[in-house]
Amino acid sequence: MADLLDFGGRPLMALLPERLRLRMTDAASTIRYASGETIHSRGDAKPGLSIVREGSVRFAIPGADGSYITSSILGPGQCFGEATLFAQLPRTHDAIAVEATAIDQITKSRFDRIFDEEPELARLFLEATTQRLYSVLDFMDDIRRLPLPLQTAKLIAAMARSAKQSRGVECNQSDLAFTLGVSRVSVGKALGRLQDEGVIQLGYGRIEIPDRILLEQWIADRSPLAPLAAS
Amino acid sequence: MADLLDFGGRPLMALLPERLRLRMTDAASTIRYASGETIHSRGDAKPGLSIVREGSVRFAIPGADGSYITSSILGPGQCFGEATLFAQLPRTHDAIAVEATAIDQITKSRFDRIFDEEPELARLFLEATTQRLYSVLDFMDDIRRLPLPLQTAKLIAAMARSAKQSRGVECNQSDLAFTLGVSRVSVGKALGRLQDEGVIQLGYGRIEIPDRILLEQWIADRSPLAPLAAS
DNA sequence: GACAGAATGCTAAAAAGTTAGCAATTGAAT
DNA sequence: ATTCAATTGCTAACTTTTTAGCATTCTGTC
DSSP states (O other): OTTTTOOSSSOHHHHSOHHHHHHHHHHOEEEEEOTTOEEEOTTOOOOEEEEEEESOEEEEEEOTTSOEEEEEEEOTTOEEOHHHHHSOOOOOSEEEESSSEEEEEEEHHHHHHHHHHOTHHHHHHHHHHHHHHHHHHHHHHHHHHSOHHHHHHHHHHHHHHHTTOSSEEEOOHHHHHHHHTSOHHHHHHHHHHHHHHTSOEEOSSEEEOSOHHHHHHHHHHHOSSOOOOOO | OTTTTOOSSSOHHHHSOHHHHHHHHHHOEEEEEOTTOEEEOTTOOOOEEEEEEESOEEEEEEOTTSOEEEEEEEOTTOEEOHHHHHSOOOOOSEEEESSSEEEEEEEHHHHHHHHHHOTHHHHHHHHHHHHHHHHHHHHHHHHHHSOHHHHHHHHHHHHHHHTTOSSEEEOOHHHHHHHHTSOHHHHHHHHHHHHHTTSOEEOSSEEEOSOHHHHHHHHHHHOSSOOOOOO
């Protein structure tokens, strides 16, 4: 759960050299979404590549009973929709803007043209996709193995990291529960424990992190696996 | 959980045209492993591509307490080790032969040479990797959402399918528990329920499937999501 | 400053899963 | 036929999670 739910380490756009990045964005049309707006739904067939320009996107699968399970959240520079291009799959998840979000959309035909003309692109896509695959496998392992308080701590640490705010994160407990795929009561209990341990402090729609280093250390001390050497 | 734990739909080797498949196998050296033998361990750094020629391989991460969590099982034609080639990662999982297994090994240098000389290869790898990524996301969703009896039924159905035996599977309950990442007691309860429902019959080291269609139907009736259109 | 909506904190009962055993059954080897 | 190890079935206490609900606290708006 290196970066819980924000899979992929370096986002694709960070891997691309300047020239390719420009060529991709030139081929794209930008669409803006308000917070909570749906970008696409599970089952949509229209192929194309999407790149998060600003904001972030939550991917989830709706349950029969109205429940939602979040499978990932992608931020700026990350792309999605590869499966519609390379594996001829329809969209497998609902994509919803978490905040005001801008998406660069590239149609399949435009993408194919660039992809064919730029042989280096393939290897970069492979790097990004492979990294994402292994991040997901890692995350899956955490879900099955770690007790909820530890998962919760990791999520909070990751959110603080990705928001570049080390003092705390703006987030209510319902959203946390939703993201972790558990009930609000369970999250409440887990947060209570973390507060008892002194690594966070609960607020109203907000979680304070008194000492970022302490939190990271607390997590590291309880993680069953030594992290692999960073690459 | 289309194919629980046997991710990837069409294995890579099935996607390759004859000529490329031959070129790959020519570049490889075949290594044989006895059932239970370790192929590689988490953290091993030596890069290279591995292809399952015969048998099957279980991928798992060992826990601090000696527990193991299985993240996938790959069969003939599937490849692994892409992460060591494309993302410069060490091996993230222990790989263990489930039965007598033959692996085709290609060194990084040989692979790079083929990869550079055969431009079509990239798109095929992308297809295989993308498919695997989305299979894993799907599986993760099942783990978080489905009650254990349903997960168990899916696993048994997938095992029967992949072993091409519709009458039953050879498998003891401890192994099932190990694969599902839960305790033997829980698997026992889940199997008991499935037996009560009449979709399986328990034996000694064996699970009988009286009616394969009935089992598949039972699963479909209880699955919260309509499957996406097959591609 | 009062108010309304949002969010949290809490409770209690029920469901599901875990650990730690031990007894009974099975199948294979002697 | 007997023995033995593997496997299953079962129990009991414990932990975790869920559901459902309600009281309390907080915050932004009027």
